[in-house]
Amino acid sequence: MKKSFVDGLKEMLHIETALPRDVVVGVDFGGSTLKVVQLSKKQAIPTLDTYGEVALAPYQGGPEGKVVTLNIDAHTKALRDVVRDAGVVAQSAAITLPYGATFTVVLTIDSVDPTEITARIPVQIKNLIPVRLQDVTIDWFPFAHDEAAQKTTVMAVAVHNHTLAQLREVVTRAGFSILSTELEFFSTIRVAAHGDKAFVVLDLGATSGKVYFVHGGKLVGVHSIASLGGEGVTRRIAAAMGGAFDAAEAKKRDGAVPVPDEILTQAAREVSSLITSHTHAAALAAAPCIVVGGGARVRDLSTAFGAALARTVELGEPFHHVAYPQILKDTLTRMGGAYAPSLSVAYAAVMTK
Template identity: 30%
Template sequence: MAFSLSSLFHKESKSVIGVDIGTSSVKVVQLRREQGRVVLETYGAIALGPYAGVEIGRATALPAEKLAEALKDVIREANVTTKDAAIAIPYSSSLVAIIKVPAAAESQLASVVPIEARKYIPVPINEVQLDWFVVSDQKKHTADGKLEVLLVAIHNDTTAKFRSIVSEAALLPGFFEIEVFSAVRASLDHGLAPVAVVDLGAATSKFYVVERGLIRESHIINHGGQDLTLGASRALGITVVVAEERKRKYGLSGEGTTGPGLAPLPAGQAGADLKRSLELSLSPMISELTRTISGWETRTNKSLSAVVLTGGGATLRGLHDFMQSKMTNEIRLSDPFSKTQAPAFLEAILKEAGPEFSVAVGLALRRLQEIG
């Protein structure tokens, strides 16, 4: 999928590209700044299944050269014109944790954090890139004598792999960023109340709690979009390819056909089996999500103001309403393209596709801010 807007705008300023390499697809978004506005120039996505010899929608574990091939293909198809890139690092290939250090050590964090990090990182410290950020406020750490620090670590091999991918695609990386930070930047506005962000991927989903713009908690939920496809394939006795096509087209709408080549029937007379199958597959994920939210709210004595859905899985038709019917928290869909300027006739398309491109948009937004 690709759409280029470059012919609709006169180019004056420098463009940047956000690159999100997931397990089931590669997404790119090209933005530029014009007269204080962020302009969407082009975006695109390409499925990785065919590069691995499996069905579209399936999670893959491709070598760097195959990922570079896919990245080059989507860059060409989306008519990307810039080399200035920002690259996402998968959450699964990184460590994000809140650690506590003595408040008295605040002036020596450069030496204290690497020592404390050894408790959380199962490899030698010299094999990872470390970064950290103080997240506790002055009153809190003065009261309990502890300083809360957000610890971020990426293995050197991971960085080297992604550097080789973008180099092969002839891109110039401005920075590498763990996907959680990119998704949050594109999905949320500035606010004080805690919000959960749920990134629905192909193999797994990620859960983040964001408060005052800072990530307070994060972990992986082992349920993803391919579980829905495989469940529908088994339940309906259809191939994985057909199950994925029907999932994408009909989702939880209850619409569908009775068979190949037959005319669609009204909602309620067709697609009911698909809807039922998808709901059954979603139930474990929603149950785990509900338990996770309840545990966090009980532990912190705070309430989440909303749950924001992002990632490719969030584009499933009817998902918002289904999850809202099962959960007490307000459910919202990420709308990253709302932070950009684009032609009005694309508004509905961009709103629908938006959740899948949250990470790529978030990367490009940060890169634009960096270059001024």
């Protein structure tokens, strides 16, 4: 993993305490599951200790795979359960904030001065997000500078304060001290990185699919694709099978069924349109696509998306950035993409001096 790439991103890491970082658990709050990855530093090498996942809908009496919003008590119980079952022993946690907890807006600011940009962003963003400014925390990072025109194109990100506070309370109630928080797309990109080459990341979450464009070592685009949400895909599979949602979800997670052709076609059309209209269209035109997220476990996904997108598509393998027992190689290669955010945020925390 190239440090220069990570340094090229403006990571929204908020380091809060000087807690020990030799053993850290990364926590990924997904829409339908909660995932944890514990890493430790052994002789300066980040090493996998354990990992685990728990479905959230059963805590409301629903089937696995459905997107739910749990209250703090249920969410805390889910985290405690997966921590216990996975054998997590870390006392410090690093957490990722889900995409759905944020609003992202691309803005062009008439300045190249960071202090002035920071002051101007709230003024420009207030009419573009459906919440009050006092209800969100705003941060930003640059896409491009135009020194001649004295303009900067930035991505401004507004995070719901209420959601952030709730997730932090869940983690502290579960017995952890919080080392850091980070937006999930930064975490995902860190472990999908192809050096400084342009690449596309397709993140198949339960609520929606997300596509991230990276060029020159920088994130240059974030988009949501509703048709690729895991719950919706399961509903389509269930309808095609003439079966129940939970049976279709089990087959999908086991890699026993493919993504329906109509979903692939629609998603490929949307991704291609986004690339064609992008400022860096030429560089992204032939860029490889890395697929991560829980939906990456679907059968023959890379082959199907490769044909639909007419480009090289490969499954993300985030665990390749850490040491782990070779007996786990096949398992982690097949399903590791689902753990990209939780592994990445733990990696960043355990490797921070």
